[in-house]
Amino acid sequence: MLGLTDFIQNLVAGVSVGLTYGLMGLGVVFLWQSINRINFANISSAMLSVYLFFLFHTWLGLSMLLSAVLAIVLVAVYGLGLRYLLYEPITKRGGARLEFVVATLMLTVFWLTLIIAMFGGMPRRFPPLFGDATQFVRFFGVGVRAIYFYMIVVVAVLMTLLHVILRKTLMGKMLRATAQSKETAQLMGINVNLTANLAFVMSTTVVGVAGLLLGPIYFVSPVLGGGAIGIKGFAAAVMGGLVDPYGAILGGVVLGALENFSTLFISSAYRDVISFAVIAVVLVWKPTGIFNWTSKKE
Amino acid sequence: MRKRLKLVMILVFLGAVLYYPLMEENEYRLFVMNRGLIHAILASGLVFLTGFAGQISLGQAGFYAIGAYTSAILSTSYGVPIPLSIIVGVIFSVVAGLVVSVPSFNLKAFFLSLVTIAFGLIVHRLIVNLQPLTGGTNGFFGIPPMRWAGSMFTSNMHYYLFLGILAATVVSMYHIKRSYLGRAMFAINDDETAAESCGISARKAKVFAFAFSGALAGLAGALYAHFAGFLTPEPFVFFESSRFVGMAVVGGLRHLWGGVIGGIGLTLLPETLRLPYAGWENYYLLLASTITILFVVFLPRGLGDLASKALDRLWKVEGATKTLKDATVVDDSEAGADDASLT
Amino acid sequence: MQVLLETKGLTKQFGGIIANKNINLTVNKGTTTGLIGPNGSGKTTLINQVSGELPATSGRTFFKGEDITGYSANKIARSGIGRTFQRIRLFHRLTVVENVLVARRHFFSANVLDIVLNTRRNRREEREQLEHAMTLLQRLGIESEAGKLPTALPYGKRRALEIARALALEPELLLLDEPAAGMAKEEYADIVRIMERLKEQGITMLLVEHTMEFIRRVVDWVYVLNFGEVISQGVFGDVEQDENVIKAYLGGDETL
Ligand SMILES: Nc1ncnc2c1ncn2[C@@H]1O[C@H](COP(=O)(O)OP(=O)(O)OP(=O)(O)O)[C@@H](O)[C@H]1O
Ligand SMILES: [Mg+2]
Numbered sequence: 031m032l033g034l035t036d037f038i039q040n041l042v043a044g045v046s047v048g049l050t051y052g053l054m055g056l057g058v059v060f061l062w063q064s065i066n067r068i069n070f071a072n073i074s075s076a077m078l079s080v081y082l083f084f085l086f087h088t089w090l091g092l093s094m095l096l097s098a099v100l101a102i103v104l105v106a107v108y109g110l111g112l113r114y115l116l117y118e119p120i121t122k123r124g125g126a127r128l129e130f131v132v133a134t135l136m137l138t139v140f141w142l143t144l145i146i147a148m149f150g151g152m153p154r155r156f157p158p159l160f161g162d163a164t165q166f167v168r169f170f171g172v173g174v175r176a177i178y179f180y181m182i183v184v185v186a187v188l189m190t191l192l193h194v195i196l197r198k199t200l201m202g203k204m205l206r207a208t209a210q211s212k213e214t215a216q217l218m219g220i221n222v223n224l225t226a227n228l229a230f231v232m233s234t235t236v237v238g239v240a241g242l243l244l245g246p247i248y249f250v251s252p253v254l255g256g257g258a259i260g261i262k263g264f265a266a267a268v269m270g271g272l273v274d275p276y277g278a279i280l281g282g283v284v285l286g287a288l289e290n291f292s293t294l295f296i297s298s299a300y301r302d303v304i305s306f307a308v309i310a311v312v313l314v315w316k317p318t319g320i321f322n323w324t325s326k327k328e
Numbered sequence: 329m330r331k332r333l334k335l336v337m338i339l340v341f342l343g344a345v346l347y348y349p350l351m352e353e354n355e356y357r358l359f360v361m362n363r364g365l366i367h368a369i370l371a372s373g374l375v376f377l378t379g380f381a382g383q384i385s386l387g388q389a390g391f392y393a394i395g396a397y398t399s400a401i402l403s404t405s406y407g408v409p410i411p412l413s414i415i416v417g418v419i420f421s422v423v424a425g426l427v428v429s430v431p432s433f434n435l436k437a438f439f440l441s442l443v444t445i446a447f448g449l450i451v452h453r454l455i456v457n458l459q460p461l462t463g464g465t466n467g468f469f470g471i472p473p474m475r476w477a478g479s480m481f482t483s484n485m486h487y488y489l490f491l492g493i494l495a496a497t498v499v500s501m502y503h504i505k506r507s508y509l510g511r512a513m514f515a516i517n518d519d520e521t522a523a524e525s526c527g528i529s530a531r532k533a534k535v536f537a538f539a540f541s542g543a544l545a546g547l548a549g550a551l552y553a554h555f556a557g558f559l560t561p562e563p564f565v566f567f568e569s570s571r572f573v574g575m576a577v578v579g580g581l582r583h584l585w586g587g588v589i590g591g592i593g594l595t596l597l598p599e600t601l602r603l604p605y606a607g608w609e610n611y612y613l614l615l616a617s618t619i620t621i622l623f624v625v626f627l628p629r630g631l632g633d634l635a636s637k638a639l640d641r642l643w644k645v646e647g648a649t650k651t652l653k654d655a656t657v658v659d660d661s662e663a664g665a666d667d668a669s670l671t
Numbered sequence: 672m673q674v675l676l677e678t679k680g681l682t683k684q685f686g687g688i689i690a691n692k693n694i695n696l697t698v699n700k701g702t703t704t705g706l707i708g709p710n711g712s713g714k715t716t717l718i719n720q721v722s723g724e725l726p727a728t729s730g731r732t733f734f735k736g737e738d739i740t741g742y743s744a745n746k747i748a749r750s751g752i753g754r755t756f757q758r759i760r761l762f763h764r765l766t767v768v769e770n771v772l773v774a775r776r777h778f779f780s781a782n783v784l785d786i787v788l789n790t791r792r793n794r795r796e797e798r799e800q801l802e803h804a805m806t807l808l809q810r811l812g813i814e815s816e817a818g819k820l821p822t823a824l825p826y827g828k829r830r831a832l833e834i835a836r837a838l839a840l841e842p843e844l845l846l847l848d849e850p851a852a853g854m855a856k857e858e859y860a861d862i863v864r865i866m867e868r869l870k871e872q873g874i875t876m877l878l879v880e881h882t883m884e885f886i887r888r889v890v891d892w893v894y895v896l897n898f899g900e901v902i903s904q905g906v907f908g909d910v911e912q913d914e915n916v917i918k919a920y921l922g923g924d925e926t927l
Binding site for chain 1: 378384386430431434435439440441442443445446447449450453456457565566567570571573574577581611613614617618620621624625626628
């Protein structure tokens with residue numbers, strides 16, 4: 031029988047890992063809202079940020095915090111590269127969505143092979159950015175592993191920031207207007223070009239942060255750039271109907287919790303299958319998403 | 329004059345294709361070429377599904393795996409004769425294709441791609457976890473090879489078998505393309521509502537497209553199982569699915585030959601880049617994926633489009649007018665780049 | 672006279688908008704029935720409900736006495752209702768004659784094996800249907816365009832092609848949504864000629880049109896819709912005088 035403490039610990043673990051899935055989902059949502067495309071190399075940003083962090087800290091000897099910041103900044107810039115080196119050239123040559131799909135799929139393979147060529151396929155130790163992996167923090171009277179605690183804190187801070195940006199600033203208004211209709215936004219005098227840049231940058235950045243948060247669990251390994259994790263971001267985004275950022279976060283949380291409890295009650299072998307099943311069921315049953323408050327308002 | 333040129337070129341091409349294995353001394357190169365033919369069969373199915381009918385599948389490795397493991401398990405563990413086990417493998421893949429086609433009834437192609445990814449991953453996970461049946465990550469060994477008159481298939485025999493099946497695939501697709509079935513595929517791809525108003529059931533058309541492409545992927549998988557002699561879950565991961573789509577796109581989605589060109593081309597490409605430089609071993613795959621991306625970005629209509637335009641120019645007879653017979657030939661090259669269902 | 676199409680209390684609701692409200696409409700065999708009304712009055716919605724593109728919120732549709740409510744669009748098409756669209760919808764990757772052949776789908780009996788092996792049966796059927804399609808193109812005066820892609824056709828000929836495609840079903844009822852809209856003068860004359868020819872051949876039609884001159888010339892009986900409801904019906908000469916109708920049109924920015 032599952033004790034209350036065990037239950038809470040599992041819940042915390044599931045929810046906090048789920049929050050990082052939610053961040054990956056956000057990466058999907060931002061891009062979908064602004065350019066109506068899915069970047070299948072979404073997850074690569076997570077792997078890139080982890081390896082950049084590793085490179086800066088372990089190889090170049092920079093401090094951990096500086097390495098992390100630099101890694102995130104580079105991943106943000108990579109978002110712009112994605113736009114100007116991939117999306118725009120394809121669009122200009124009359125490539126449609128399918129071409130973007132294939133190009134980004136190949137991009138995933140590209141990053142994976144690059145990382146494996148440079149660092150080898152074996153996982154490496156993740157520098158203790160969030161303290162020791164075995165460390166516990168007391169949280170409402172329950173001992174919680176420090177990494178989970180950090181996940182919750184970082185995502186909470188990031189979400190608050192995003193909420194303020196999206197709801198309270200001019201930039202957020204521009205983003206939301208562009209998401210609803212490009213033409214109208216243009217008529218309103220919104221700089222569509224700038225908002226697209228923002229969307230690309232935000233999309234890779236949040237996934238980069240998710241990567242760093244997952245580092246203590248997955249280590250510095252190419253697994254972080256693979257399909258099995260990548261699909262979780264899509265599952266989270268799909269629950270939010272691909273358009274609702276809060277829905278994506280909530281979707282990630284639900285997914286994380288489901289995964290954790292399924293490991294407990296069923297078998298860890300099929301843990302990943304849950305996210306696939308969620309995608310299939312949600313898309314077939316309710317393609318507009320189950321946590322979608324954005325499109326209903328329109 | 330031009331007509332004769334065309335005939336000569338076709339004969340030379342045929343001769344080269346048929347003569348190739350006889351003069352190939354490098355057994356490994358022939359092995360790679362055989363894999364290329366298998367991939368060409370599978371990629372042709374994707375050309376049919378995506379280029380003709382407008383449906384996306386990023387889970388094609390799932391059908392490939394179902395065909396491969398079904399035939400392997402039946403022939404190895406249950407002693408079913410190989411031709412029969414291959415047929416059963418194909419049937420299982422078709423059934424899976426029918427199941428996967430169900431979400432396509434209501435979903436836009438784009439959302440569908442996510443469902444098909446999920447399908448591919450589920451199949452992969454099942455292979456890994458159903459260890460007693462599939463050998464899991466340890467692999468499945470001792471699959472009986474195909475035999476002819478009591479002796480095992482040689483590389484050359486494999487080559488001719490795969491070539492024959494590929495040829496039959498292309499010919500079938502050619503006939504389907506020019507039949508009411510092909511027109512129905514193109515119609516639902518262009519405009520589902522208009523197609524329905526013409527009495528075309530979009531559902532049936534999609535089911536057919538998924539079943540057909542599933543059959544080809546399953547067939548490719550079953551052939552691969554007996555050709556390789558062992559199976560591991562490796563070739564059936566998600567990235568193989570995306571590589572398959574890459575093959576179809578690089579070859580040309582709207583071209584009958586797209587799957588052949590892309591399937592063989594992208595299989596040979598990494599191998600030709602496998603140059604004997606120290607330290608290079610890790611980088612040729614990187615270069616191969618870069619080249620694929622460049623192709624998609626700079627040649628979105630694929631090599632097939634390029635090739636057919638070049639050939640057209642070569643043997644276009646001046647002043648020839650289109651006859652009634654020509655009128656029924658689909659001229660893809662002029663069609664818009666945007667598929668209605670993909671945008 | 673024989674009733675071909677009948678709707679009973681057909682209603683369609685989009686969220687808060689009632690696009691069709693309790694519509695009872697009868698189309699007799701061999702006649703041409705008109706559907707007029709101001710913009711947004713629900714004409715296209717009615718056509719779409721009859722053709723099965725939109726499911727009805729409530730009410731029933733009968734065709735040849737059979738209740739076809741809830742049938743899929745393709746089944747309704749096969750049961751003998753052909754249609755064109757307000758905004759022309761053609762298959763732009765297929766040639767003109769192939770566009771027509773798409774609608775001949777159900778006159779083929781060859782199976783998949785026949786097709787893959789290209790048996791004599793398949794070749795014969797393809798030949799026969801191609802001839803049939805060419806005859807249809809000829810009837811609409813566009814046989815010389817057979818090998819072109821629809822995008823290469825001028826607007827008027829695209830509309831003619833769309834009608835040819837609908838006729839390829841050999842329908843007993845033809846639904847035409849604004850067949851003459853957006854036509855240049857000669858194109859308009861061509862379409863009127865086509866309509867009159869179809870009438871002579873005894874094809875039953877239900878058509879939406881804004882051009883009153885067109886209605887006057889080709890229609891036997893007309894229904895007037897306003898805000899989703901039938902506000903008047905009769906021969907055009909009478910309907911034209913109906914005060915409700917005049918008021919409805921004056922309310923909008925169109926005049927009779
Ligand atoms: N798919 C839909 N979803 C929501 N509302 C719709 C839809 N289709 C039509 N409507 C609404 O239903 C009403 C009737 O539209 P409909 O297109 O049938 O009018 P119409 O008589 O054909 O107009 P027009 O002369 O402009 O073609 C309009 O108010 C329209 O906005
Ligand atoms: Mg209308």
